[in-house]
Amino acid sequence: MTHPTHQQLPVQAAILTVSDTRTKADDSSGQRIQSLLTDASFTLADYQIVPDEPVAISQIVQNWCDDATVQAIIITGGTGFTPRDQTYDTIVPLLEKEMMGFGELFRALSYKEIGPKAMFSRATAGSRQQTAIYVLPGSTNAVHLAMTKLILPTVQHFVGELHRL
Numbered sequence: 001m002t003h004p005t006h007q008q009l010p011v012q013a014a015i016l017t018v019s020d021t022r023t024k025a026d027d028s029s030g031q032r033i034q035s036l037l038t039d040a041s042f043t044l045a046d047y048q049i050v051p052d053e054p055v056a057i058s059q060i061v062q063n064w065c066d067d068a069t070v071q072a073i074i075i076t077g078g079t080g081f082t083p084r085d086q087t088y089d090t091i092v093p094l095l096e097k098e099m100m101g102f103g104e105l106f107r108a109l110s111y112k113e114i115g116p117k118a119m120f121s122r123a124t125a126g127s128r129q130q131t132a133i134y135v136l137p138g139s140t141n142a143v144h145l146a147m148t149k150l151i152l153p154t155v156q157h158f159v160g161e162l163h164r165l
Contacts (some may be wrong), residue, residue, distance in 0.1 A: 001150060009156040011071045012045040013037055014064045018077035018087045019138065020051050025047055029076040029143045030072075036147045037074075037124035042155075046069045052078050062127040065131045071159045074151065075133060079122040088122040091118075091135050095126035102126075102134070113145065130162040 006019040015037075017030040024030070027049060034044055050056045057078075078087030082150065092098065102125035110118035123146065125134045131154060136146045 005144060007156055010042040010043065011153075011155055011159050012069055012148075013072040013074055014046040014070045015044070015048070015058055016057070016073065017077045017138075018052050018057060019049060020021075022049055024049060026061060028140045029138055032140050033074050033076060033147060036144070036152065037048065039132065040152050041107050045073060052086050054086045057087060057090045058071075058094060061091065061128075061133065064096075065128045065133075070131060071162075072155050073101045073133045074103045074136065074138045074147075075134065076143055079121075079135060079137045080096050085122075087135055088124065091133065092124065092126075094128050096128050098126040102150060106136075106142075106150060109145055109149055110142065113141070127158075127162055130159075132158045132162060 006086060015033050016028050017031050030047060030049065034047060037044060048060060050060055061073060064073050075087060078085045085108065092140055103123050106116045106123045121137050121142065123136050127133060134151055136143050
């Protein structure tokens with residue numbers, strides 16, 4: 001018996017940019033995610049920008065997880081160490097399962113590009129209900145790296161596994 005790859009699975013993704021300053025007009029990271037998803041023939045279910053406030057972040061993510069039309073959530077911003085960076089601390093408790101290898105591999109790939117400052121990223125991924133959730137830094141370069149090297153090649157498999165009995 002072969003392990004399913006789910007490579008043909010349609011995926012609808014929601015994008016959440018966490019920022020106190022960005023708007024849809026200047027959100028280069030959110031726009032990059034959107035264009036990469038579209039280029040890969042995925043469907044955009046929703047796209048929002050929210051301030052770095054835990055209650056607002058949590059509410060949007062939980063609502064998307066309750067929505068059967070959203071199979072994946074990609075969050076960008078708020079993963080660093082400034083006092084306002086709340087995304088990681090808000091999302092990790094919501095996860096039912098954390099994909100430890102995602103953050104580890106992301107930091108290893110980032111190290112090749114930016115050196116030891118890669119360790120300051122708290123990028124992670126995991127699942128809640130049957131929804132894949134990715135948490136990325138706000139940098140457009142970091143988003144591009146995560147999307148092209150980690151998320152786009154595997155998101156269909158991740159979503160397929162979450163729906164497998």
